[in-house]
Amino acid sequence: MPPQDLANDQPNPYRRPEGMSAEAFLDQKVQELEDRIVELGPENVACFIAEPSLASGGVVPPVGHHSSTLEVCRRHDVLYISDEVVTGFGRNGAIFASEPVYGIVPDMITCAKGLTSGYVPLGAVMVSDRLYRRIAETTEGRIFANGFTYSSHPVAGAAGLKNLEIMEREEICAHVREVGPYFQAALKPLMDSPIVGDVRGSHLMACCR
Numbered sequence: 001m002p003p004q005d006l007a008n009d010q011p012n013p014y015r016r017p018e019g020m021s022a023e024a025f026l027d028q029k030v031q032e033l034e035d036r037i038v039e040l041g042p043e044n045v046a047c048f049i050a051e052p053s054l055a056s057g058g059v060v061p062p063v064g065h066h067s068s069t070l071e072v073c074r075r076h077d078v079l080y081i082s083d084e085v086v087t088g089f090g091r092n093g094a095i096f097a098s099e100p101v102y103g104i105v106p107d108m109i110t111c112a113k114g115l116t117s118g119y120v121p122l123g124a125v126m127v128s129d130r131l132y133r134r135i136a137e138t139t140e141g142r143i144f145a146n147g148f149t150y151s152s153h154p155v156a157g158a159a160g161l162k163n164l165e166i167m168e169r170e171e172i173c174a175h176v177r178e179v180g181p182y183f184q185a186a187l188k189p190l191m192d193s194p195i196v197g198d199v200r201g202s203h204l205m206a207c208c209r
């Protein structure tokens, strides 16, 4: 069974090779990303898309994963896109997890689900000031154009605005930050089960392996 790094309670990818530390595992994964970008040729890689915390496929990468992968992307001028479809709007105790929880400012954030709490279908994409400036400064003959049939639909927009208003009024993010540690602590005893190898998570996201 892989070692359990419970002493410092850090996120601990359960399936790393036996005997490998979480730090070495992180270094290996980051190196794999850089190697792949180099192999493909950075000029052929438009972007790297990652969930701040992969919901159905992992939950909580090792500490430092976000800043290290962002550094790799910056080094090769590859855009970094945070998919916050799951992590956005409260699940991690913030409207978006990327900056307040994981300390990175991505070039773009995609989101949906919690944007309207699911009452009306609505998705959105945001671009950073850094990227916006590069698009806005586009030279003559190059323009950026984008649109969908239902872009900026007023019904979905109204649902999103009302949802955000309610989240603020009811202090949902603060509530998640308060109950999150309790939720994580309450799950830890599952480790005592012989069929559970690892329990980890962040705020109101968790997984058992």
Ligand SMILES: Cc1ncc(COP(=O)(O)O)c(C=O)c1O
Binding pocket: 051, 055, 083, 084, 085, 086, 112, 123
């Ligand atoms: C993290 C994440 N990204 C993207 C999607 C797909 O979103 P959509 O169906 O709005 O394209 C999902 C759907 O569950 C998701 O969980």
